[in-house]
Amino acid sequence: MADVQEFLKDFPLLNGEIDGKHIAYLDNGATTQKPHQVIQSICGYYGGCNANPHRGAYALSVKATDIYESARKRTAQFIKAKRPAEIIFTKNATEALNLVAYSYGLQNVGAGDEIVISISEHHSNLVPWQFVAKAKGATLKYIYLEEDGNLSQEDIETKITERTKIVAVTQVSNVLGLKNDVKSIVKKAHSVGAVCVVDGSQSVAHMAVDVQDLDCDFFAFSGHKMLSPMGIGVLYGKYEILDAMEPFLRGGDMIEYVQEQESTWAELPSKFEAGTQNVGGAAGLTAAIDYLEGITFDRIEAIEKDLVDYALPQLRELPYIELYGCDSKQDNKTGIIAFNIKDVHPHDVATILDNDGVAVRAGHHCAQPLHRYLQQNASCRASFYLYNTREDIDRWIAALKKVRGVLGYGA
Amino acid sequence: MALDDVYTEVLGEHSRNPDHKHHLACATCTMKGHNPSCGDEITLELNVEDGMVKEAAFTGVGCAISQASTDIMAELIRGKSVEEARGLAQKFISMIKGEITDEEELEELDEALALKNVAHMPARVKCAVLAWHTLDDALKSDK
């Protein structure tokens, strides 16, 4: 796929050298690199448009407000929200999910109620629900997995019940890399009167998302995993639901009137955006969306699929490699491959790969309950994106072949 | 730095075939150590009598660096006084932090010297020092 190089040239970090080496960056599940279009947009904002939005009557402040609000419009179009006011900017997916836990969960979950999540959730879509369940005397229930790593259909059918108030699931698992059929989970949640929260952190940069088609009540993601800067994240929520919720953080910009003893709240989306916001980040997010839509998700999916199809058969030939989530019976594998090398701890694997300029993640990937469920202490994870090439895969696999030898094991 | 400066033969040997990875029936003191960010977990079991570390063993999971470091430490501290063992832990930690580089001064660390180059790998320092911090905690509380 020679035309993949077409995108690589846009990413300064990947064209430079780190400690004298070009890096094969295979940790896109953690964060993606940024194209110069995004970097430029941030520089452009701070170099020519910086002012506090919504606060000044002068032209520069109006300009900053425009940039911020058009990022909201652009984001709404991007995930097909009905209206821009349904887009709340946060600092990341974690904050977005906490917003839902605090402002929706604490108000709408009571003693004896149930919250249902899956065992493959990232801690960010798990720990907040533990908190709500504990605080309200509710029960946190888990959807476990089929043999092939997909969510158990039986659990989806039986664990979501009349007592369920919230169902929270990820659209793509950040370890197993499997796409969940969230649309049908949303349907099931609605059939019992529960709301459904979708964690889009690992999906939104890799596939077209349509929140109206999914019909989810909330959808959360981070900008930094989709080419944008760190520090900007998004919570989508259905207007009527957000409108009925209490604020999350309180202070400047989120109020209507402030009296000595009480206050009233601003309309959506301001009600949930207390204090000065990350306008530079929003400018970067707009540039990232432009960049991604210019490429199209069909193309991005094709690139990632090519890399997975190229890597998997080679990995399967190595008898000492154990793969997780790579035998899905559905056609739902994304560009994330979790693995272990027999006898070798993932951290040693990552160090040895790093020595050859190959960056992969090692550890529990913020998914301890999943690892415990898989009976693994930790794993390695390679995750691909649109600028990765078959050459990156070659380097990764060549380095993998050295690992056992470095630790003195025979092949 | 070359990989085999860190993944030395001594390290490989102790991580593949640890001598002291087992439970201690006569343990007088056990202490858990944990690196939450990477999941390394050890439980150190010591037999301390009359101010002497008579026996040391460990169980747990972790990378080659943390496992080898623990095994080497267990070997080194057997038969040492509590004071000596704590002194060795301090010295080892200082070596990994890069605070002591003088080979002569480090000599008493014996096989643990094989881990010296971890000082040049900031991402792995935690792995190397886990056991020694745990030892210090154990002996501190044993007093």
Ligand SMILES: Cc1ncc(COP(=O)(O)O)c(C=O)c1O
């Ligand atoms: C599935 C999933 N959810 C949530 C998060 C949290 O993202 P952030 O750390 O940007 O808030 C991540 C990223 O690590 C993730 O992979």
